[in-house]
Amino acid sequence: MSTIERREPNGISVLVSGAGIGGLMAALECWRIGCNVRVFERSKTNVTSGDSFTIGPSALDTFKHWPDMEKQCYEIAYYPLLSQFNLKGEKIAGPVEMSKFIHSHKVPNRIARHMRPDFHAVLLEQLKAIGIYLEYGKEVVDYFENAQGGQAGVVLEDGSKHSTDLVIAADGVRSPSWGLVAGQPVANRSSGNAIFRVAYPVEHALTDPMIAEHFQLTDDGRSVMEMWAGPGAYAMFWRNKDFMT
Ligand SMILES: Cc1cc2nc3c(=O)[nH]c(=O)nc-3n(C[C@H](O)[C@H](O)[C@H](O)COP(=O)(O)OP(=O)(O)OC[C@H]3O[C@@H](n4cnc5c(N)ncnc54)[C@H](O)[C@@H]3O)c2cc1C
Known part of the structure; x- marks a missing residue:
């Protein structure tokens, strides 16, 4: 320590x-x-x-x-690739390094993705x-x-x-x-939208042939996260070697 x-x-x-x-x-x-x-x-x-x-x-x-x-933070981090899709379901970007999406000339190009637990x-x-x-x-x-x-x-x-x-x-x-x-209670308001998100161990998720076909690892074993736009909805799929949501 x-x-x-x-x-x-x-x-x-x-x-x-x-x-x-x-x-x-x-x-x-x-x-x-x-x-x-x-x-x-x-x-x-x-x-x-x-x-x-x-x-x-x-x-x-x-x-x-x-x-x-700091050491542990980088040990548990993983770095997926990311693809984005438009309302028509057409791919508009990717797969690219996820850190590219938050890169600016002011911010160092650094991010880390973690399993929350x-x-x-x-x-x-x-x-x-x-x-x-x-x-x-x-x-x-x-x-x-x-x-x-x-x-x-x-x-x-x-x-x-x-x-x-x-x-x-x-x-x-x-x-x-x-x-x-705020000087007064602030009630939560529903956006009217819902998101369903769940994580599975990747070996379980990949027993489904459709998922296995769609979410293939890249040739060098990297995972690809997908972000899909929709009418009032936002869907996201990603996977790494351990989990799939
Ligand atoms: C689907 C989803 C995806 C997300 N993705 C990202 C992301 O990619 N990056 C990111 O930065 N953020 C993301 N977030 C947001 C992130 O989860 C929150 O910003 C983060 O959890 C907030 O942390 P927190 O400690 O403020 O609150 P919470 O995680 O909500 O923790 C609050 C804690 O307070 C306790 N508590 C509640 N009420 C009381 C009480 N009355 N008395 C005592 N204890 C109480 C709860 O039990 C809990 O332990 C995401 C959220 C969701 C839902």
Whole structure:
């Protein structure tokens, strides 16, 4: 385990609500700059479900302060090729390196794609290594702040109140923090569209002849992800050596 350069303790207490990837990364970085950190998660145990996502240069740069995580981040990453199709189902681009789609003259041409459970596990392992243990089964139902007193806090489902210097509401799209942040509750609105997404081990998916024929690996063994445009819909298929969604 490499040494992490932590700044001097600054006496600031931070309470993170939500142990998704946002909350965990925030917890790590707050600890690194010297804060005392607690994390409340409503699930009873680790939930690292989900399939895959892409992170870009700004997120990857954060890892420069975390040598072990940086190493693991690249070990678990994979780099698919990408093809794009228009409304008529015609291929308009690809297969090209996925990183080409976010390349600009300002941003280094770097991205990494991960299976979400793997990425989540890297963050959890790092938190454990620095001695931050997540507090499971703690559902935040409300947030409060006292600007004059310089304190903020959360109310849990059991009615208990927890005060701290800083609260980070990382509890996802339905966060009850909207009342404070936006000055009023912000209701979710349906887009009217739906997406179905599921991941299979690739050896299972390839037992289907149609899938096996369509999603062939390139000659050098690379996988190709496909993005299809549709009327109000967006469909995406990708695969690597382990999974297919
Ligand atoms: C199909 C799909 C594809 C995506 N692809 C990408 C991609 O390629 N790249 C990318 O960057 N992003 C992608 N995203 C978005 C990405 O999943 C989210 O941006 C990311 O999960 C947000 O992380 P988070 O930690 O903020 O929230 P979440 O992952 O939603 O985590 C919230 C956490 O808070 C907990 N929680 C919720 N309510 C409470 C409460 N009241 N009290 C305590 N804990 C609570 C939850 O249990 C959960 O652990 C995709 C999303 C979807 C649905």
